[in-house]
Amino acid sequence: MSLVNTPTSFGSLSRSLHWLTALLILTAIPLGLIANSLPADASTIASKTLLFSLHKTLGVVAFFLGLARILAALLQPHPLPLHPKAKIANALAALVHWMLYISLVAVPLTGWIHHAALSGFAPILWPFGQDLPFVAKSQITADLFAAAHWLFTKLLVASVLLHIAGALKHHLIDRDDTLRRMTRGLKAPLQASAKAANLVPMLCALAIYAAAAALVFQMQDKAPPAATAAPPQTASQALGGNWQVSQGSLGFDVKQMGAEIAGSFASWSAEISFDETTTSGPAGEVLVTIDIGSLTLGAVTDQAKSADFFDVASYKTAQFKAQILAEAGSYQAVGILTIRGIARPLTLPFSLSLTGDTAQMQAAVSLDRRDFGIGAGFADESTVGFPVAVKIALTAERS
Template identity: 55%
Template sequence: MLSNTPTSYGTLARAFHWLVALLILSAIALGLYGESLPRNAETIDTLKTLYSAHKTIGVAAFFTALARILWALVQPRPTPLHPERRLETFGAELVHWALYGAMLVMPASGWISHAAQAGFAPILWPFGQTLPFVPQSDAVSHGAEIVHKLSALVLYAALALHVLGALKHVVIDRDATLARMTRGTAAGPGKADHSALAPLLAVVIWAAVISFALLVPLPDEEGAAPTAVATAPATPSAAAPASTAGNWQVTQGTLGFTVKQMGAEVSGSLPNWTADIAYDEATGTGTVTVTIDTTTLVLGSVSDQAKGADFFDTAAHPSATFTAAIARTEGTAHTATGTLTLRGTEVPVVLPFTLTIEGDTATMSGQTTLDRRAFGMGASYPDEATVGFNVGVQIALTATRKD
């Protein structure tokens, strides 16, 4: 019989139960195995396959769980076998509703994180890589990723309690609780009240988990403080030395970069940097020194990998420096010609940019292309199949004249 009764689960409910369990456990196993593997050229293809399967199965689990929950809402719920054990029954129902939430929140948050940050390991057909109303945003991707990780903890706890409860009914109580879900065995009094508090408390738990996750800031981007200032912060550090040079004070700015990963363009940023700028409007010449805190690098889901020894190596080289001479070429067009020191390697760099000055406010934007190999980056990725050679760099800032 497809439908439930007050004392048994129907064929469809049982099929949904075991199918969702299979999909979720498979996705968890693939994700944990992927996390255990090193990130290098030898494992990149394996990781891509693992995470593509993990994401695809997770999305499939979401739709299957949604169908299961909708079916459960229109079906009678078999009553507990021991309704007189009120505390035990309440705990079982709370775990049950927490699991329902995990089956939706965990895969949905993973899908949102993927859709908000294009990059590694695509979701396989028939599911797309984007979602309606989900923008391409590091902040959205980060928030969804934190929800995904926290919901995994709730899922693990609820699964463990669910399995332990089932084992208790088999080994200690020796009743038909598990048999109702495996064979459709009819058992129980048939009449009992289900707790209205259990689903409400589960909603509160999930609201708290999601709210907490969304309050976790992006690494080193905690609010609306300017992303660049022309002098050091109140407490100088090795990555941002104190300086009072220059006649222009940067009030806001961005330093971003793009690189191709597995053929897809991925955007990153270096949010913490300082700039000492000296510029003479009359001659169109000047100098600039930019100090970049590479430990604050953000590159979607591979930020930690990008900070590793094979790329920026931030443990050994926590800062980078660009020192250049500024020259006006024509109109608002300028160049900054100098040296970029990154990973302890000095490379000549020319940065074309435009500069407009209105009163005491200057606006600048420029971009250039660097080759990661010039800095010894990605030596274990000798071709562009996984990580592209060219890295596009974009910088924009607004500065005010110093008194």
């Protein structure tokens, strides 16, 4: 049996790639549909995440397999058609084949880019990381390629159904050897009038995908702009503090299913009263109010705002009120952190750099989400990690 195609038969390479592709498609699509249908609550989140991870992992395999199939299609001859006079049918069959080839690359690639543009949910099950070169973390990029993935998936499903319908028609109605050529490598008689397919079906398939991509871009351009989170607010002037925050960031990292997700709050206020001349003991006070609704947490932002976690509908803000203590050039804020209406003591060590009337502060602290009832129903740390690594950086000006 030949490894490569001949004018009368499919080689074992083409047949193996064909059936492996079929297995991947018929597994990955149901996994995605089932995962989408599951609610993101404590009882199903582990199953939902695992199914999505399997779906994404099979998608990456399908992407590389698709590249291999296209390369094989271009480098080896395609067996000549059994019915050379059926020119329209042969052209349509070739078009469907090229639609499948392109789908095998375009569908998983758009899904992969969507995954890489966000942080977190449902990691790809491989050791090579979750990011892609030249794909920055961006909600706009994620939304664009999510829309493309959705539309391209429909083209893939349509192509698969047409391909199956054609195979069944040949086998059950025409009763020819088309299907047997792929299942058993059966050789068909060589017909002198038969001709190999030209490039027109491939170009038509590319044109269909180009039109679909243009439609996605057009739809995204016409979509209303996503609401942007308010910039960090400082309440220093209104509340009487003597330092006003000019810029800063409030972020955190948490693990979900073993993958690290980066989150941040875009809107928060800080009232700071601080005397830099104090070298030991109380040096000031700080009151930080965080707008929980400004939270972003990669692909699981909506889930994080739900009643299972931060419960934004019931608790719109969090607050940290503390006394600033100085000791031999080091500083810490010692006070109470309140999240979801639950108050817990917190000591926050921080570094401080003063240059004239400008202060730069950095801090990091680890919290346990369970202390604040966040994700109380998610008792398995392998699903949602218990530690939350908080990172704070700000620049303040003396007012």
